[in-house]
Amino acid sequence: MLLVLFIGVDPKVAQIALDILKPDDAKYVDNDEEFFRLLDHPEDWKYDVVIAGPLVAELAVIEIGQSLRTIASSTPIYFCHHSRDAGFERNTFIKNGFSDAFLLPFEAAPLREALEDALPQLNDKALRPVRMIDISAGHALPFDLYIFLPLNQKYIQYSRAGHPIERERVAKLLNHHVGSVFVPQKQMQKFFEYTALKLKELNAGDGGLSETEKRIRAQSAIRNLLSDILSSSPSADFNEGKQLLAEAGEIVKAFMQMSGVGELYNKVLAILNESGDSYSHLMNVSTFAALFSIATGIGEPEELALAGLFHDLGLSVIPHETQVKDPDQWTDDERRAYQLHPEFSLRLIKEKKVALSSNIQTMILQHHERIDGKGYPKQIESHRFRKDAQLLAVADRFDELTQVKPGQMRVTPLEAIQRIQAEGAVDSDVIERLAPIFEPSVLNGKIQTHPDQQPADSSWHE
């Protein structure tokens, strides 16, 4: 928390400084009395930064600078005003105690830089690239949004948390071919929650959208969210891939909080997190399964997310040696035991009295079945192989294929989905409904907007 002292600053000028200092991170004192009090009690100094102006009765500007500097030898003290009529003389100001002086609004950018340099608290300007699935004019985002201008090599603020975005700005964003947008690291949770809410709305279907329109928008949203992951090549940075997937996981987590099962989801995550090992696989499958469900309209995303977390629970009763051994070298007993793990998962769920719906239990039981009846553990026939269970099977296999494992070639997401298709374990309908989110031609991560905000000329989408 930043403590900011304003002294004699013009209100409009103060607003510019406030914008930079971000109201939710700073506490302000704008009170000349405080200044006079500090003259007698300099030991009470507690401010991180001072923004001063010429509007203090009976005080010359340099008097403010000199006295503040005497009270606080190392605090950044900036003189800010809108005109030179108060005798704006930068060098004189600096000589008299001010750290610097800025004519606003013209010098807002240098002021921002000065503040960011001086205040490490502000300096966590770390921005995360994000994929927005929806930006609409007139609506306010609960987080700040930045865009990167390659020509100027600068990040600029596109919109401010809580402030509605004007129509022209949305059009501008679309027309200027902005590939990615950025959110301050510390506001990422807000981004996850917002995205989850948007996904929720999308999945519930809002007024007037046909099933096809809804599906297209859902596919597009998921494609945008996962585009960095889905477009990654085998050589793509492993850690970055992990980070992106973790962020997708946070979105699903936020999504789950909006349903009745949030508490259960959190509890299981916490337990899994402690047990380590297969945590990332379970988390990934849960994330993919939920997002795939939203994109395809198959199953309920909440159920798929939970099924993903629990699907391999039964592996815990399979001996470790079996699990690490190449399946080709399993003995018959080992194979039989391993292939029972979906049933073990269910048994453990019952033993632990975890309240999971019968849909979820069936998905867990069926996630290694095949439509040709050659899966396990029950070799069920295709008509009994639930679609949502098939989607869980795809998510499971997808994560397995795209994981980096020693001695194993990593496949790209597109290759993975093609391989899953070739393996023929699931219905071609499931793959077809999933395919649009893997289309390489649309993996550039463009921002989706409502159709009426689409510029007539859609060249930004090339």
Place this chain on the structure above:
Amino acid sequence: MFAADTRFLIVDDMMAMRRLMIRALKELGYSDFLEAADGAQAWEALISSKISVGVILADWIMPNSNGLDLLKRIRSSERFQDLPFILVTVESNAEQVAKAKKAGVTGYIVKPFDLEAIKANLATAYKKAAG
């Protein structure tokens, strides 16, 4: 060190700076202060003060009669020529310090001052005054 009942004359056109200087001197145990906003006022205070001023702390840059003018006037007067005179100023370049020395300044404090600088300057000024 100067006795606790020493009378100080604080000369600065800036009220805030006088207040801060007085506050610092109080911290050092002093309690008798005269204030002036420029050289002319200071001279007036100096000659009319019933209790002799023991130390002058004066800003350099002031309207009307500045700190250096005041210093020159004091040094050229018979009555005050040995009065400890400390300039407290943002002017810190060698040329200006030399100018002040030539005019007979006792001590030189560069703003922003702190308690230590004031203390050290007073100690030196006292030694000089004690001969």
